[in-house]
Amino acid sequence: MEIQNQLKALAEKIEQLKDKIDTEESTKHAFVLPFINLLGYDTFNPLEVVPEFTADLGLKKGEKVDYAIFQNGQPIVIIECKNWKEKLNAHNSQLFRYFHTTKTRFALLTNGIEYRFYTDLEAANKMDEKPFLEFNITELKESAVHEIGKFHKSNFDVEKIVDNASSLKYTKEIKKLIAEELLAPSYHFVKLFAGKVHSGRLTEKVMAEFTDLVSKAFLQTISEKVNDRLNAALNKESEKQQEEVQEPEAVSKIITTEEELEGYRVIVAILRRKLAVERIVHRDTQSYFGILLDDNNRKPLCRLYLGSSTKYLALMDENKLEIRKPLQTVDDIYQYETELLNTVDYYES
Structure with missing residues (x-):
């Protein structure tokens, strides 16, 4: 997925540059404008991206939001930016006021690293207090990449995003409550x-x-x-x-370790959310420990390389090509929960 590679490249750039960025303006130019650009909008075209967009507030004229993205002559997203060192919690009230004066359905508050997307689910033309999509670009999960892709110029559909925003927002809140109650x-x-x-x-x-x-x-x-x-x-x-x-020689060459089985149990614990446990089958080989869908070699879910000093989890992309992720322990597999669940979707769809 092209946008995923672009987001990864931007995240790497941010990690390299952030300690040298001291001002809000530098944050905009180095972090925020590249993000807008990878969404398919021409940041040099004033018909698509308007800097210092005027959002007059009643008698208070000349109020400006940092950027507005336009489509067909109408603002579709307004963006308020802060220095990457600033926390965002204290700034959504300013964006709340701007949202009320524009015709847009979406507002973005960002410091170039943290991104919070808002809409008006609770009351028409009144920005919700809580974002429906929130992510850290340096710690992106597959699910967040999918939602970001919906804001791309080629995909943008107001109604589809708003319909899904409700599910995203309340699912996030419910999961948070469940976690708090368990703790x-x-x-x-x-x-x-x-x-x-x-x-x-x-x-x-x-x-x-x-x-x-x-x-x-x-x-x-x-x-x-x-x-x-x-x-x-x-x-x-x-x-x-x-x-x-099995041939005796084949048995003697393949040794399934307890660490591999432990890794398999972790993977099953993740994938059982979408698959019946009996469909998740492991098959050991001399070079790797494979986990298959329906015991089918043509449907690899992932592979474990635990035999050497350097351990890996090999995830599968849409073309069944390996994407290796280093592991310190098998518990690190939990970090790639979203990617593993997305692999199931490649086959089930």
Whole structure:
């Protein structure tokens, strides 16, 4: 994907230059304008990208937003920029005021590294307090790249982006709440379960006891579900291997290590969100440990190279070509959760 390569190149450029960038103007020219450009908009064409776009606020004239991207004579995105060293939390109120005076449906607040896209899901022509898309360009995930691509000039469709924005925004918020409840269950969350299993009065002491119990119960349930699926898959695979007749020499040359099986379990734990566990099959070779879809050599999901001092996870792109990612431990595989899930989509679609 071309935009993915361009984003990666920009991220590398930012890492190299940021310590030499001291001003907001430098941030705009070095980081933000290249981002606008990779979205397909000509930053030298005032009909497409307007710097210092006027957004008058009632009697207060001459208010300007840093950039506005135009399409068919109308602003489609307004952009407020800050120095890359600044935190963005204190600046969305300024963009909120600008949003109300323009006809755009999208606003972007950025310091060239962090990007926050806003729209008006809650009330028409009134910018939401929370962004529907938020990412750090130096730590991009595959899912974020996909959403950024929708803002490309060749793909831009207001209605499609707005329709998807609701799902993005609320899914992000729900995931955040679930994570918070698992880490530190709230009073109402604990009360929901304590009230169903405790027949007595929910005193302060009882609630304190159940707070710990609810947290442990949820974590144990998740762990048990994962282990049950993994054990079922591993047992099935073990039975299948025993039934196969293999040449003695082939058996002696291929040694499946516990580290490889541990890596396989991590990959299954990720991919089970989209696949039945029995469809995720490992096949060891002399050079690598392969994980296949439906035990089909033509459908590699990923490969593990754990036999040498340098360890790799090989992800598969749309053309089934390897993209190697270094690993310190098998737990590092969790960092590539999005890429692994996207590989499933290549075959399922």
